[in-house]
Amino acid sequence: MNFRKITLVTFGNFEIDFLQKLVIKINAEFFINIQIKEGYFDISDFYDPGRRQYDANKLLYYFDNKYATDDSKTICLINVDLFIPIFTYIFGQAFLGGRSGIASIYRLSNERYGMEADPDILSERIAKEIIHELGHTFGLIHCHTPDCVMRSGTYVEDIDQKNISFCSNCREILLL
Ligand SMILES: [Zn+2]
Ligand SMILES: [Zn+2]
Numbered sequence: 001m002n003f004r005k006i007t008l009v010t011f012g013n014f015e016i017d018f019l020q021k022l023v024i025k026i027n028a029e030f031f032i033n034i035q036i037k038e039g040y041f042d043i044s045d046f047y048d049p050g051r052r053q054y055d056a057n058k059l060l061y062y063f064d065n066k067y068a069t070d071d072s073k074t075i076c077l078i079n080v081d082l083f084i085p086i087f088t089y090i091f092g093q094a095f096l097g098g099r100s101g102i103a104s105i106y107r108l109s110n111e112r113y114g115m116e117a118d119p120d121i122l123s124e125r126i127a128k129e130i131i132h133e134l135g136h137t138f139g140l141i142h143c144h145t146p147d148c149v150m151r152s153g154t155y156v157e158d159i160d161q162k163n164i165s166f167c168s169n170c171r172e173i174l175l176l
Pocket of ligand 1: 132136142152
């Protein structure tokens with residue numbers, strides 16, 4: 001890995017304690033320096049009134065252009081409902097082998113599904129989502145190993161079923 005750091009750019013209000021826990025989890029997989037920055041943009045530029053959701057492709061291009069740098073893998077952490085044309089919604093996406101990705105907590109909270117809030121579960125889910133998108137930026141494609149963090153998932157239960165870490169195969173590719 002030639003990248004010296006991972007940068008998490010937050011949009012919206014995330015508690016510092018929540019972010020610090022995320023950093024510990026992400027660091028356990030990548031072993032490189034992780035910095036947190038606050039970002040700002042007018043999210044309404046990415047709103048699609050027809051779908052009442054936010055355009056993840058547009059947002060990712062904008063984010064890459066404005067916030068990504070060549071020496072860092074940069075993740076946009078946000079709390080909006082994201083879509084790409086072929087899917088009803090997505091949890092996140094990234095440029096394969098690129099500099100950046102997006103992860104949204106919007107559909108990851110228990111409350112979204114009528115269940116009691118659980119900050120630990122939420123933290124685990126978003127950490128998996130961020131690690132998954134970072135994996136893409138490091139060139140990893142979706143993996144079929146059932147518990148690998150690079151397995152693709154449609155539902156929040158899919159995220160719960162996988163591990164927070166890479167399978168040995170993905171890790172080997174990551175370290176190339
Ligand atoms: Zn993916
Ligand atoms: Zn894997």
